[in-house]
Amino acid sequence: EVQLVESGGGIVQPGGSLRLSCAASGFIFKNYDFHWVRQGTGKGLEWVSGIGTAGDTHYPDSVKGRFTISRENAKNSLYLQINSLRAGDTAVYYCARGEDCTGGYCHYDGMDVWGQGTPVTVSS
C-alpha cells in the first residue's frame, strides 16, 4: 500500500524548534519530489516547502530562513525542521508526494498521496 506517515508534531513554546518526519512506503521513494503543506484550524491549504529528487529545495518567502526540508532516500524519509516557531505556525502539517521522475522523465500529476498529518501547536 502506498502510504505516507508523519510524526514529530506537538506543543512547542514560541521561539522553539521542531523536526517533523514523514515515512514513506509502498513505492520507490527516490523517484519522487515531496512537499510539506500545512493547514490551520478552519483555514485553507498552505504550501510551505518542497524538495526535488536531486535534493533541490524550495520555499515560499513566508517561511524562508526558518523552515528546512530534507530527505534521506536510504530511509525512505522526509523531514521538516522548523525554527523560531511562532503562533502563526500552529497547524496540521501534511507531507505530500509530488513530481514523479521515474526513468528520468519527470511529470507532475498533482500531489497525489498525502499523509494523515501531524499537529503542531505553538503556545506558551
Place this chain on the structure above:
Amino acid sequence: EIVMTQSPATLSVSPGERATLSCRASQSISSNLAWYQQKVGQTPRVLIFGASTRATGIPARFSGSGSGTEFTLTISSLQSEDFAVYYCQQYNNWPERTWTFGQGTKVEIK
C-alpha cells in the same frame, strides 16, 4: 510570488445541478494548475492536473479548463459526495519553482 484567487468563497448548489468554480492566477502559469477536493476530516484529493487532465479514478463529471491566468472547475451534476471544499494550486518553474494554493471554494447544499 504568484497569488491564486478563487471565487466564489461559497457556492450553494442543489444536488443534480451544475457547479462552476473559478480560479485566477496573478500571472500566467500556462496550464500548470491542479484542483483538489477536501471533505471535512479528510486529506485533500487531487482531481485535476495540467488544468484539464483528470487524475486516476476521478469521475467524468469533474472537468477542468483554462490556461494562462483564468481557470475553471466544473462539476456537471453534483452528487451528495461532492459537497466539499475545492482548492486550486499552481505549480510554476520560472524563475523559481513554487507551488501556491488558492483560498478555497466551499460547495454546500442549497
